[in-house]
Amino acid sequence: MNLDVVDPGWARVLAPVAGEIDALAQRLTADPEGFLPAPDQVLRAFQRPLADVRVLIVGQDPYPTPGHPIGLSFAVDRHVRPLPPSLRNIYRELHDDLGIEPAEHGDLSAWADQGVLLLNRVLTVRPGPGQAGSHRGWGWEQVTAHAIRALAERGGPLVAILWGNPARELKPLLGDVPVIESAHPSPLSARSGFFGSRPFSRANELLIAQGADPVDWTIQRRHTLDIPGF
Secondary structure: OOHHHOOHHHHHHHHHHHHHHHHHHHHHHHOOOOOEOOHHHOOHHHOOOHHHOOEEEEEOOOOOOOOOOOOOOOOOOOOOOOOOHHHHHHHHHHHHHHOOOOOOOOOOHHHHOOOEEEEEOOOOEOOOOOOOOOOOOOOHHHHHHHHHHHHHHHOOOOEEEEEOHHHHOOHHHHOOOOEEEEOOOOOOOHHHOOOOOOHHHHHHHHHHHOOOOOOOOOOOOOOOOOOOOO
């Protein structure tokens, strides 16, 4: 988890918390239970240029299933089937909002490549059933809060999308950044305000209002996945 692997702009931003990152790396290495995602993907969200970030989407922590997480919030390796329920709901809302057919895979790199920062609040997790949230309180929250605060201070064009209460708690760090907030896309809460919230078109409208180009939210243009209810 060397900061040399991240974008130079992010490396400068994260330098004040490099000690915390080093301590986390040592604790993770010493844990016999192991951790996810792979070491070279833990800081993957920071590999795209800080200067290019236009949209922030905050997740909670990586999927605890080996082979699933790839260092981007809500995303999974493109070979994972079936897709996680939260991601399927995100694709459903994307279709309802912009008419974009859901991709057959869950690799959201196409969003990251356009300046969408897919940042989990906690960047690692212990692998295995029932381990979701197992690294909460280890110190990642301080690292990601520092990154989000620095991103907000950088200024726009920027829009933040906050799904669920843990993400919404970050709103005070965002200053004047326009915020789109709703329930989490989890099956437990998606019908309580996530469905119908139109986060993708609203984010584009806010970007355009700031003089920026909209995001092309398309993940994949062929071989769509049949999602029940479509």
